[in-house]
Amino acid sequence: MGYQIGGVERETDGDGYLLEADFSDEAVEVIAAAEGVTLTEDHWKVVNYLREQFRDEGHTPNFRNMVKDLQGVMPGCDSKSLYDLFPMGPAKQGAKVAGLPQPYGKGGY
Numbered sequence: 001m002g003y004q005i006g007g008v009e010r011e012t013d014g015d016g017y018l019l020e021a022d023f024s025d026e027a028v029e030v031i032a033a034a035e036g037v038t039l040t041e042d043h044w045k046v047v048n049y050l051r052e053q054f055r056d057e058g059h060t061p062n063f064r065n066m067v068k069d070l071q072g073v074m075p076g077c078d079s080k081s082l083y084d085l086f087p088m089g090p091a092k093q094g095a096k097v098a099g100l101p102q103p104y105g106k107g108g109y
Contacts, residue, residue, distance in 0.1 A: 003030050017095070017102035023051055027099035035088070037097055043085055045073055047098040054095075060103045063091040 001016060002009045005027045011019045016034070018027070028047055032039050049070060050060050061069065063079075070077045082090035086097070095103050 003027070003034065005030050013102055015096075015102060018099055019101060021051075021054060021101060022099040024099070028097060031099060032097045035093060035097055037086065037093075040085075042074060042081075043097070046070065046082070046085060046090065046094050049073060050094055050098040050100060054098075054100050060091065060095045060098075060100060063089075066091055066094075 002012050003018070004010075005022055006024065010022060010027075013019060018031075028044075029039065032043070037043065049066075053059075053061050053069075060066075067077065067079055067082065070082070074081070079090075082094075086093040092103055095101075
């Protein structure tokens with residue numbers, strides 16, 4: 001499975017994560033649609049945060065750090081509000097929608 005982004009077929013792993021990061025807005029829109037996520041301003045805040053962390057650190061943060069960091073950007077941000085945005089898991093599904101490779105997962109941070 002892959003995604004058609006900018007007229008190019010982008011390769012994914014078995015779970016649907018891009019093998020190489022794509023920082024285009026079109027990537028977010030295509031992947032969000034495939035995931036059944038209707039993008040809002042808060043979705044974009046999470047996407048931009050995850051992309052920034054990936055660029056700076058080489059990987060995305062674990063969920064605990066994600067909630068803590070986003071509280072400064074999204075007043076009232078907590079676990080529930082992030083799961084409302086990304087029901088399949090804010091750290092994992094958020095990274096997928098952001099056009100990033102699959103996060104390390106538990107213990108790999």
